[in-house]
Amino acid sequence: MAQPYRYIGKATPRKDGLDIVTGESRFVDDLKFERLLHGVVVRSPHAHAMIKSIDSAGAKGLEGVRAVLTREDIPDFKYGNPRVFRLLDRKVRYVGDAVALIAAESEQIAREAAGLVAIDYHVLPAVFDDYEAMEPGAPQLYEEFPGNVLPLGDPFLGQKSMVEIRTGDVADGLSEADVIIAGKCGYDNLPNPMPMESPRVVASWGRGVEGRDCVTFWISNQAPYLMKVILGAILGANLDVRVFGGPCGGSFGSKLMSWQPMCYAALLSKNTGRPVKVVYSKEEHLGSFVLRPSSRLDIKVGMKKDGTVTAIAGDWLIGTGCYSQTTQAQVAVGCGEAMIALRCKNWSVKPKIVCTNRTASGIARGFGGQELKCALFPILSRGMEKLQIDPLDFMKKNFIKPGDGYLWRDAQWYDYRGISFTAMMDRGAEVFGWKQKWKGWLTPTSVEGAKRIGIGVGVHGNADVGEDVSEAYVRIDSNGSIVVHSCLQEHGTGQRSNGAKVVAEVLQTPLEWVSMTPADTMVNPFEFGPFGSRGTYVILGAIIRAAEDARSKLFEVAAPMLGCAASELDTADGYIWAKSAPKRRVRWQRALFQRTILGYGRFEPDYSLSNCLMSFVEVEVDTETGNLVLQRVVNATDVGQIIDPQGLAGQLCGCLGTAGIDSAIFEETILDSSTGRILNANMIDYKWRTSSEMPTIDNVVFQTPMPTHRFHAIGVGEIATAPGPSAVLMAASNAIGAWLDSYPVTPCKVLRALGKVGNAGNKQRAHTARKRGAGD
Amino acid sequence: MSRENIESRNEPVAGEKLIELRVNSQVYVLRVGRGPGELDPAHTLAFTLRETLGLTGTKVSCDKGACGGCTVLREAEAVLSCMLLTIECGGKEITTIEGLKDAKTGALDPLQQSFIDHSAFQCGYCTPGMIMSSKALLTANPSPAEEEIKEALSGNFCRCISQYQVVEAVKAVSGKKG
The missing domain is CATH 3.90.1170.50 (Aldehyde oxidase/xanthine dehydrogenase, a/b hammerhead)
Known part of the structure; x- marks a missing residue:
């Protein structure tokens, strides 16, 4: 695809790169x-x-x-x-x-x-299990919340917020189904970001x-x-x-x-x-400090032979630990994200938030949707298996398309204004080799002695790409230097550098002319912060508008000097000219003599778009030891327009860590169920992936221009962790030919599913096994 | 903090113990004791570097030897500065991230430049440790295979998952280019 831009889409050095590699970055403790x-x-x-x-x-x-x-x-x-x-x-x-x-x-x-x-x-007496917390006679954490159940809804999301998914008629939907699956699944291993x-x-x-x-x-x-x-x-x-x-x-x-x-x-x-x-x-x-919320689903799903989901109905229990700050918002967003991933007409999913005597849950990448879908997809898999539906076909068919809509976190219906992601999913499948590797449900791709290869796929989309408000000023000083006033703080995505980059693109200046103010609330306007992949559309959107406003104001000042209307002017590298007479130019400094230009930009929320990430995974499971090795990941996405290729690659590779894919393999917080003490609250006992264990990752990035953004882009970073965990469960089940529906897939669980150790279902044993899992 | 400063505040007195610490080619003479600016025998090298000498480029995350964030060089070897007591480090040359630039010209080490070129970081908190581990590897083995790079960095935690770009950055300055 031709690059019409000077900087957008090109690799440019991070503005903080020099400080980072020399140790001169000043983190709080420095x-x-x-x-x-x-x-x-x-x-x-x-x-x-x-x-x-x-x-x-x-x-x-x-x-x-x-x-x-x-x-x-x-x-x-x-x-x-x-x-x-x-x-x-x-x-x-x-x-x-x-x-x-x-x-x-x-x-x-x-x-x-x-x-x-x-x-x-x-x-x-204390209570640690989410179901037990609701039982009569359970220890009560707060007088205000009988039964340890917290109210739903978050005033932060506006007057109304999504407290359930309810559309259509579930009874009708179930009656149309070729198969009805009733199932329970939990994503409740509390990984830590x-x-x-x-x-x-x-x-x-x-x-x-x-x-x-x-x-x-x-x-x-x-x-x-x-x-x-x-x-x-x-x-x-x-x-x-x-x-x-x-x-x-x-x-x-x-x-x-x-x-x-x-x-x-x-x-x-x-x-x-x-x-x-x-x-x-x-x-x-x-x-x-905060953990990912736990999620337990008890639902019925109706499905047709062609992969149509006719109804989804049941209860979603969310464990928030000792209190909630954002769990209600995660529930609201998670419900919307389920609707984006599944074009189902009949829904009745009732969430309930319960508190227990453990540390609080809070925000982790994947915000709500990861929690819901990691529990939902393994149940859907059972239906797909019964009807012999390829999960890739199922996800392609059911992910949102133009003409569809969904309820979002504010309980409002949104008609989807985005693009179809089907071609991108097909390309991801091709790069992964899905067609060649898919041998059917509960069937390994290949077997070599005790080692079996299995594959799985997951998908996620998020309409929070356009959430909440950002504001910015772009100031052009009398010497021509440009300062972006934004309360955006750098936390690893490179968005502060991208902020400078889009301003240099709008004003057509060298990158080094543009700097950002420190993220100081005294000198900067309102900024919600980089959450929910909103950085590209919302934060950069506000900065772009501020730059455009500054450009217009600069032209108004220069217009009399060039004897024409401001709308006829153009600028690059510190010169302004009329498009009709490009040879007669005015320097910025002349227009800026004893003057500061201040442009203002504001982005109003827009929930009518979604991003999309599909993750394909290949795992090798050893049926003798139960060990699972993640061998390959292919992430497929469509970002409209790449802003910075290296930054994007980094975000997509982030699918592994931060309570992402590895929450299906070895990451978990292990609570001693008699004392409530966390047994692995240190970086030796809490498992993390090392450099020598990194799987191959291929990122397939489409750039279908989004009409909504000045540079046609949409963010994706936040959702990188979300599609992978359920894909791993699917892949592991296919590898061993038996269902695995508990996170993470420890060797003990693999061997139990194969009938080689213990028997599943006994709660006490499950607890013991989980504790042992730490040493697996 | 120059050699002169430290020494003038540390006039040797009979019976007191002094430790000569060499960091980034500078010599610091620290008096062992419990007062401000003194070297408590309980101080780790990471603490001394950051709190006593003001070299905050070295990062402490787990403070238990698990994450590699505090990696520095002792002579040419990568060591975890949170697991070493400073009083054991006398007489050895310590190099921190601040000491990698060419002292005279200020030019970046090629490894540092390569990290910038590959955006081999996200939040940047693990980066000083990653660079110091890579530096030790390249000093011992200027042409490491990819697996050797991964192995050498396997003690360095990165939660953002910058490892793929880090490996590329190290490969780019190793003898086995491409």
Whole structure:
């Protein structure tokens, strides 16, 4: 395809690349502050207990300790959805729940002091299983939520939000079906997004410019502006909140739930009058920060011989752990994503969110849809197997097409304005060799001794590519240099560099003329942050509009100098001319004499488009040892127009980590079901893929121009993790010729499915096996 | 922090212990003790580099020797600075990510340039460790096979999955080009 652009679609160096490779990037923990104190959190060893008393005298007496704060010493800050979860409560609800806060001259002293806080607990019975939590007589986490069930709906999504999928008539749909499958499946192994850099923050409470109280945060997060909004709501109105976002060492969504460490640091700073840094240790990160929600589906599906899904009906149980911040939003988005992947007329899926005594669930890439579909697709597979339908044909047939529509997170119906992805899926299948390798359901592609090859496929699409609002300014200074004001923080996608790139494209300047403001909420307009693959369409969309606005304003100034209308002008490399007389040019500097141009851009939400990613996987399963090796992945997508090929490749390869494909193979958080303690809250026991175990990945990228974007692009990064896990389950089932429907596919589960060890179905054994799975 | 500064604050006194630490061709003399700026025997090399010497390019993630984020060179060998006590590192040349540039010209090491050219990073948090592990490999084996590169980097965690681009970046500067 011809490249009509100067920069778009071409590999350009990341603007932060030099800092990254020289160690000069300044992540939060690298910043220097005068008189900095170190904050730590005293955490509960019990999963559920009332705090009878706290004696902090020993900790306060330790040399170098500057503050010990308990519930009585702080305002009653609450957050979550609903807003009932207290920063420090009289009750603890998971192993690792916060009890007290300490600030000291060094982290070492603060941690030593944490061990000196004497806490007397009245231990309560705890509940860890999502179903058990709803049973009569189960331990209750909150008085406000009888049965441990949280209300659905998220005010963040507008007046209404999606609380179920309900369209058509399920009874009619089921009566039309050639086969009805009733099944249960869970995606409930709680993988951790586990960014390399743990949550961390520095807060400084002081006097702002107008004499009002002001708290300034330096955060590692992907949404500084949203954190300003959230912290403003928690800390109260009579306070200015300013947030600096710098380089973020990974988030994958998870660090949006940083209100707790931010409040800890802020309160310790207020109390001591000094800046305070809170850095979670890796064990705290894995043991008391957010996990992917658990998902359990109990549904009926009607299917016709031609692959038409006639009805989907049943219950979706979502486990959110000790509280929810975003789980309702994940449910709403997940429901919409199911409708995008499955063109079914008759739906009745009823979600229910339940809380238990474990650390909270939160955002992870794949936001809701991955949780729902990883449980749904294995059930659909049973129907496809009965009717001998090739899953590739099924997914091609059922993924959304022009003329279709869906309910989205705000419970509104959207007519789909996007493209058909069928040709892209066909090309992905061709590159993968699907036709040659597909031998039918529960049939391996090949067998060599104990080793069997199996293949699987998954698909995902997300209309959050156009979610929420972004704003930006593009400023052209009198010397011609260009500054993009955006509160976009770099968290790994390269979008800050892309922001500069699209501005250079609109204004036709060298790339180095364009710089971005730091992600400082004081100088930048509203920015929701890079979530849901919205960076390309929404964030860049706002920046592009700001650049176009700046260009128009520049032309208005230059028009009298060239004696023609602004609409007749063009510009490149700092010159302006009339299109009819290109030889007579005016330099930008002349037009900009003692003048600053400020363009403004705003993007309003648009939920009428979806992206699409199809992942094909090939696995080798050893029927003697039960070991599964992921050998190959082909990701197929259509991005409309590539903005940066290297950045895109990086996002697509991200399908493995961040609680993605590997959540079907070895990633899981293992909770001791008697104590509620996480047994693998460290990077040795929590499994992760090493460089020497990387499968071959081929990315097939189509560029069918999207009419909606100035450069015809759509984002895809966030969904990279979503199609793979259920594809692995499918591939492993085909390899061994027996159904596997539990994540992750550990050797123990493979051998059990083959009848070589134990028997499945016994709950106690399943728990034991899961614990053993850690050592597999 | 220059040699002179550190030494002038550390006039030897009878009975006290000094450690001479060589980092990026600079010599730092640290007094063993528990005061500010002193070398506590409990300090890891990662802590000393970051907190005492201000060399924050070295990243700490797990702080337990699992993730490779804190990898630096001791002589030519890649070591985990979170698993070494600084007092054990006296007399050995330590190289951190800040020491890879040519000290005189400021030119990037070809490996650093190759990481930029291949966008061999996403969030960049693992990158200093990745580069230092790659540097140790190329010093010991200037023409590694692809499998050898992967093996040498297998102790370096990257959650964004930059490994594919990292391997390409290392291959591009190894003796076995293409």
